[in-house]
């Protein structure tokens with residue numbers, strides 16, 4: 001009889017290294033939002049992978065970075081709290097970027113953890129590099145620290161996505177199923193919705209604005225006169241008055257596009273028609289304000 005394994009893995013790495021995209025690819029469903037902007041992920045998001053002989057829970061974490069705000073510090077705290085609790089860690093480094101000080105900084109911490117938790121080196125985004133570049137990156141990564149395993153993967157073209165899951169599962173302890181069949185994440189619906197709105201809002205904004213955006217879902221209500229319709233009330237926060245105009249766009253056009261794009265995703269998630277009531281508000285310098293951070297869930 002084969003033994004049933006269950007437990008937790010987390011992906012860590014610099015911002016923008018493809019952790020969330022890889023999490024979604026392995027889970028086979030979009031549990032975490034992704035974007036081309038660094039520091040997209042702000043919570044430890046659990047994605048659940050159910051197999052006949054195992055249950056793997058992947059915890060996607062924010063990118064570890066040098067913090068410039070209280071939010072940044074909180075995000076790093078989330079990473080460190082997560083990797084000290086999991087059964088196996090996947091350290092993500094993209095194939096198309098030279099290993100730099102940011103990666104080495106993370107590796108130095110992982111070396112200490114690797115005494116009791118296996119660390120797997122993951123070279124991500126292999127579709128962006130040649131065979132030789134991938135081989136060189138694997139070698140370079142091996143030079144940074146000692147890994148329990150080393151594996152290249154592309155979440156975009158699907159190369160080795162299952163193999164990464166196999167490697168992680170092989171490091172899990174024997175144990176029972178932890179989440180019920182069919183569950184893909186334990187994120188509350190309101191959080192998933194807020195994240196989908198934030199993802200839509202990140203699209204196309206530049207410079208510091210992505211960091212300044214936060215979204216809360218205040219209420220999800222059944223519409224009385226229409227069974228197939230939900231009203232979702234959400235707030236999109238920026239940090240300064242001047243940012244409000246950028247998010248709204250000319251005559252509110254940009255916000256309408258963001259709302260329409262988010263609504264389509266929310267409808268797919270909930271399997272119901274949605275009317276999205278989205279309002280832009282200013283929460284002055286919220287990234288640096290402990291009180292406002294708490295209100296926004298950090």
Ligand SMILES: Nc1nc2c(ncn2[C@@H]2O[C@H](COP(=O)(O)OP(=O)(O)OP(=O)(O)O)[C@@H](O)[C@H]2O)c(=O)[nH]1
Nearest residue numbers: 015016017018019020021035039040041063155156
């Ligand atoms: N070509 C290619 N692009 C990828 C791949 N995986 C991720 N990306 C892109 O890389 C960018 C960052 O991806 P994310 O998954 O959001 O990265 P992350 O590590 O979760 O970033 P943070 O949450 O900010 O730490 C996005 O534009 C993705 O589309 C891949 O396998 N191939």
Ligand SMILES: [Mg+2]
Nearest residue numbers: 019020040041
């Ligand atoms: Mg992410």
